[in-house]
Amino acid sequence: MKHSFRFYLQLAFTLLVCAFLIVPIVLSMLAGVTENFFVGWSSGFTLRWVMQVWDTYQQTIWRSIAIALACLAVTTAAGVPLAYMLARHRGGNSRLARVIEELLMMPVAVPGLATALALIMAYGQYREFRGSLLFILIGHVLFTLPFMVRPVLAVMQSSQLSVLEEAAASLGAGLGQRFFGIVIPNVFSGILAGALMVVTLSIGEFNITWMLHTPLTMTLPVGLADSYASMRLEVGSAYTLIFFLMIIPLLIAMQWVTHATRSRVRL
């Protein structure tokens, strides 16, 4: 055998750590379709709990998808031009650009609870606004914007793009023409990577959303917390199962995109 004893020891440890991460996922997915989890799988499998979740929490799922898509629209519309400025202002080497980049990361670095409290203190008195989905959308946009800007910026900074732009400029293309005709089509892989990240994070965002939500603007993760606190373990599991079914394809797509483009984009 070509592997040493040390190899197997390390392999065993690695597998143990992987089991720690993966077994609970499998367990909760199974619990969601088990008739009675306390009795065990011998009690049989059922879709009853999934149906119950669908009846109780269906609205939160649609709401989360709507917010995620709106969040994607806003972060794309604001983030892609912003990345362009960061890449090009003063030839891509300006202090202002670095300050902006640094500031943008703040809502990610600082706990969501603080961001949420700040939003409530500043805008909470506008009742209509406070009670609307827009309030939550803003929290999500703040949190996900850097995840759109960074991959797009990384692609923009690749030398190939600046050469293409230079060529276009020498042929007389204006700024707008260059941005829409050259930059956007060429940074598509970055936008795609950012988009998958934004949607995934928005669907799963809890820390900010929990503080911002009202009973009428409950999102999927808020519903999850609600079901964990008040429902049977099977119902919580079934709801988690639905969450996994939504989020895991996104994660696999994300890995596939980063592999396929090989653009050295680190998220």
Added chain:
Amino acid sequence: MKRSSQKRRTPAGRHVYLLFAAPGVTLFLAFWLLPMLRLVEVGASGPSGAAAYLAVLTNRHYFTSLMLTLLLSAAVTLATLMISSLVGLFLQRNRFAGKAVLLAMLTFPLAFPGVVVGFMVIMLAGRQGLIGAVTNWLFGDAWVFAYSLGGLFLGYLYFSIPRVILTVMAAAEKLDPALEEAARSLGANPLRVFADIVLPALAPALVSSGAICFATSVGAFGTAFTLATNIDVLPMAIYNEFTSYANFSMAAALSIVLGATTWLVLALARSWSGNAAGAAA
């Protein structure tokens, strides 16, 4: 001063690029920076004024909860770095069947919200959890620790490990195998090679990902919210202050302290390791 000409072609001048940043920057200023300033102001508006910011040091309750949060996060960070270095190095250096699938699954927890991580811990160590079932079968005594400090530790470990594994793997990719080869040929044992060659090379990556892991744990709210019925970590203290006691100024002051702490840790780590750091949980 001579400038490269293609950047200044447009008649609008060199500030034209700022226009592109306008929507994003406006959003940020209006909905993050301005509210944050307001939060700072509210924090100083309570009965004790600006002294509220010192309450985390002077008030026993808040001080204990701050210390608990910092100690727990430090312990999690240390454990995560050790576990993830071992696993990350192993995964980077060995090929075996199913590795790609394993790696893909390892990254899933990265995108799970804190509440789901909390639920995963309940699945493992809760009243009907796996660990309880196994220990009951082995020793006739079910270990249930999901709702205690141990459960919180497990939860923070759960969302920290994947993040650090990925960073270690990326850093290990750049390690020069010739250096280790040379050390080995000179008679260094594996431990010596690890301590003198591998660890220093990985240090910047470990510092930056460790800082993210620490900051994320300090600010993690969802996991604590799902698990902790009676563990008073700082985010829970803030939440209780805000919702149960409607003590807005204290909640504001504490969240500013919490935010400043995490930001400081990340900034320090970055200036040390020269790496861009971003956290998400």
